Amino acid sequence: MPFELYLNQIVSGLLTGLVYGLSALGLSVIFGVVKIVNFAHGEMMVIGMYLALLLFRFAGLDPLLSIPIVALILFGLGYALQATVINRLIEVPDYMQFLLLAGIAIIIVSLSLIVFGPDAQNVQLSYAYDSVQIGLLIIDKARLLAGAAAVGVAAALFLFFEVFQPRDDLAVDSVGPDQMRVRFDVALGDTWGLLDDRLLLQPSLKSMFSFGLLILVLIFRPQGLLGKRT
Amino acid sequence: MLNLWLGGANPRGRALLAGMLAVLAAAPFFVDSYIVSVLILVFYFAYLGQAWNIMMGFAGQLSLGHALYFGLGAYTGAALYVKFGLSPWLSMPVAIVIAMAVGAAIGALGFRFRIGGVYFALLTIAFAEFTRILFDHFTWVGGSSGLFLPVASRQGNDLWMLRGAPIMFYYVWLVLTVGLLILCRALLASRLGYYWLAIREDEPAAQALGIDTFRYKMIAVMLSAGLTAVAGVLNAFYFNVLFPEPTFSINRSIELILGAIIGGVGTLMGPIIGAFILTPLGESLTLIIEQIPTGVQKLDGLKQVFYGLCVVLIVLFQRAGVWPWLARKLRLGADGGKGGA
Amino acid sequence: MSLLAVDALDLFYGDAQALDGVSLAVDEGAVVAIVGANGAGKSSLIRAIAGIEPAARGRVAFKGQDITGWPSHRVCNLGIGQVAEGRQIFPTLSVRENLEMGAVISRARAGAAATMRRVFEIFPRLAERQRQAAGTLSGGEQQMVAIGRCLMGRPELIMFDEPSLGLAPTVVQEVFRVIRRLNDEGITIILVEQNVAVSLKLADRAYVLENGRIVLAGTGEELLNDDRVRQAYLGL
Numbered sequence: 169m170p171f172e173l174y175l176n177q178i179v180s181g182l183l184t185g186l187v188y189g190l191s192a193l194g195l196s197v198i199f200g201v202v203k204i205v206n207f208a209h210g211e212m213m214v215i216g217m218y219l220a221l222l223l224f225r226f227a228g229l230d231p232l233l234s235i236p237i238v239a240l241i242l243f244g245l246g247y248a249l250q251a252t253v254i255n256r257l258i259e260v261p262d263y264m265q266f267l268l269l270a271g272i273a274i275i276i277v278s279l280s281l282i283v284f285g286p287d288a289q290n291v292q293l294s295y296a297y298d299s300v301q302i303g304l305l306i307i308d309k310a311r312l313l314a315g316a317a318a319v320g321v322a323a324a325l326f327l328f329f330e331v332f333q334p335r336d337d338l339a340v341d342s343v344g345p346d347q348m349r350v351r352f353d354v355a356l357g358d359t360w361g362l363l364d365d366r367l368l369l370q371p372s373l374k375s376m377f378s379f380g381l382l383i384l385v386l387i388f389r390p391q392g393l394l395g396k397r398t
Numbered sequence: 399m400l401n402l403w404l405g406g407a408n409p410r411g412r413a414l415l416a417g418m419l420a421v422l423a424a425a426p427f428f429v430d431s432y433i434v435s436v437l438i439l440v441f442y443f444a445y446l447g448q449a450w451n452i453m454m455g456f457a458g459q460l461s462l463g464h465a466l467y468f469g470l471g472a473y474t475g476a477a478l479y480v481k482f483g484l485s486p487w488l489s490m491p492v493a494i495v496i497a498m499a500v501g502a503a504i505g506a507l508g509f510r511f512r513i514g515g516v517y518f519a520l521l522t523i524a525f526a527e528f529t530r531i532l533f534d535h536f537t538w539v540g541g542s543s544g545l546f547l548p549v550a551s552r553q554g555n556d557l558w559m560l561r562g563a564p565i566m567f568y569y570v571w572l573v574l575t576v577g578l579l580i581l582c583r584a585l586l587a588s589r590l591g592y593y594w595l596a597i598r599e600d601e602p603a604a605q606a607l608g609i610d611t612f613r614y615k616m617i618a619v620m621l622s623a624g625l626t627a628v629a630g631v632l633n634a635f636y637f638n639v640l641f642p643e644p645t646f647s648i649n650r651s652i653e654l655i656l657g658a659i660i661g662g663v664g665t666l667m668g669p670i671i672g673a674f675i676l677t678p679l680g681e682s683l684t685l686i687i688e689q690i691p692t693g694v695q696k697l698d699g700l701k702q703v704f705y706g707l708c709v710v711l712i713v714l715f716q717r718a719g720v721w722p723w724l725a726r727k728l729r730l731g732a733d734g735g736k737g738g739a
Numbered sequence: 740m741s742l743l744a745v746d747a748l749d750l751f752y753g754d755a756q757a758l759d760g761v762s763l764a765v766d767e768g769a770v771v772a773i774v775g776a777n778g779a780g781k782s783s784l785i786r787a788i789a790g791i792e793p794a795a796r797g798r799v800a801f802k803g804q805d806i807t808g809w810p811s812h813r814v815c816n817l818g819i820g821q822v823a824e825g826r827q828i829f830p831t832l833s834v835r836e837n838l839e840m841g842a843v844i845s846r847a848r849a850g851a852a853a854t855m856r857r858v859f860e861i862f863p864r865l866a867e868r869q870r871q872a873a874g875t876l877s878g879g880e881q882q883m884v885a886i887g888r889c890l891m892g893r894p895e896l897i898m899f900d901e902p903s904l905g906l907a908p909t910v911v912q913e914v915f916r917v918i919r920r921l922n923d924e925g926i927t928i929i930l931v932e933q934n935v936a937v938s939l940k941l942a943d944r945a946y947v948l949e950n951g952r953i954v955l956a957g958t959g960e961e962l963l964n965d966d967r968v969r970q971a972y973l974g975l
Contacts, residue, residue: 266516268714606823607889610810
């Protein structure tokens, strides 16, 4: 009975989920503040990952340490995007915004494909294969650190809203800082990102499951799995 | 407005259209095979943009998952040919029925549960991606290692089996594209087109007036899906090879709506004009890149960047698309180009 | 027998209850006002009657026929029209095209030309502007388009949802004059209004809706003199 295997799998899934969760938090902050579904969100996360990769390769910077730098760069990028493009779209129909961001997403993905090639890239951390053992649990150190950092950033985000309580009329102006926090997660991506998942499911079937879940959520709980129906 | 929407060609516009058609019909006799292949690409964009336009442009329902119907058509046609030797003309009705059924299922889910706007678009993407991965594991049609159609022998053109030279495909595409234009024009002039117009302009208002919005949205989705599948079949026989990834991917979904977006969503001529603008630009880009020694591998990526850029620029600077602007400039509209937004 | 009878209607938006056991009767030829605060469920009631929102429980009958659960297009074709909140005109269509859209249901199609003449007679301004895009009209003119478009469907009952919202006082008077006139011509009216005083004066019968429940019912005059209404809605 591979009980430990399942347990380990669940824990590592949860840690990965924390990073995804932070990313999703960023998405919903953007939506909450500017009412735009940022179709290019994942793609901007990809930029963050590659930035962390570059900083590691050429400056030897541990991705965890490059978080502030990457966050700052993406803050600037998000700000520029907001100021030059998205602000012009406040009044246009939803689908136009969506198409525009889909266009931006394609540009980002294709450019990164051109620049970095189609192969998976890895950050060769000295502790990439280290693990922490707690009883039966064996957890990847990188994954654990990424998960912890995600929780930390999310906590900082909630604290920020607690302290500043942005007013509604500030909505558009406050998007900059929001996007910054959105991007913290970005740098974390590759600390765990391209390590083999050793999953119980084949990876591609796993994403089919994700899309299936997305369909079900869209249909039956458009307010989200945990949200309250209004 | 309604006039523009109906294509609204005045005698001048109609003459221009007839002239264009004559040139296209004669073109293969005068131009080389490269130009023929580029024009086939133009028809591809024009036809698919038009098919998508029925759903988005006419009925106002955004689909970003049309690769699904395209792929279902492609795989249906190819599989029935490879496995059973069935003519594409016979498999087309099957493909249409399958795509319409899937479109109906997605539409019914989306409209019944009132998934609106952007969320409906997300739903269409999710279904397309789901299907893409499904086909990766669908080994009967080759799974992720692809499905190959036996390449045509050089013995002339077999129109029944769609085996032959690009010129044959050129005329098939041309006929289909013109046919779809005529069909769409008839649709818009019909009561159905009128209902779609109301739904697109203001759906709650349309509903309040007693228009069965669910029904007419469903008709739009199913028509659009079925017509898109036809292009899928044709494309499979033209390229002879199918992989789930490029066939069903979101990139394909974006690609096949580019003509309509650039030309003008919701207009009849928009997708056609858009295709004629987009394709030559894309091809020139290709030619330029080919001059660069290391450029060839990056070709695909750069084309995607170009497509993405097209969308961004259109949304930012010419939201209604190029055609309404062009029609005004060239005074092709029924109102002689005065006003009419 | 009432023209329209609503019996113990419950309506939910997800987990939130919008209507809670609402019952009311609308006699033929009457003006019935429904008043209440924002979010009390007034619009929900109209939408439930129109078949746009499916009711969880309860019954709606029109001319004695049970129409509960009927889709909106069938309800509309029975002769129940509505002028929705916020006017909802088709902005890029001309005034005339807007009006034509009102006559798509089968009960109205045949006589559309005659109906349009009548609409133009009621709203001469629309006749002058029939080629103009409706989105370029003033708020008051847009409201006329919305009412005219509803008339194109030859309704026997019209449900008005906040017809005076966001209009200038003189225009509001005009709108109420038109409503009065339509009623004089035999059309039954359900009037949802924030302008409580005016709508109660106009009403033969009125209901007060609070948190999805009817808390008070009576003739317009009774409610006008009711202390609770005077306090809560008339600020007296």
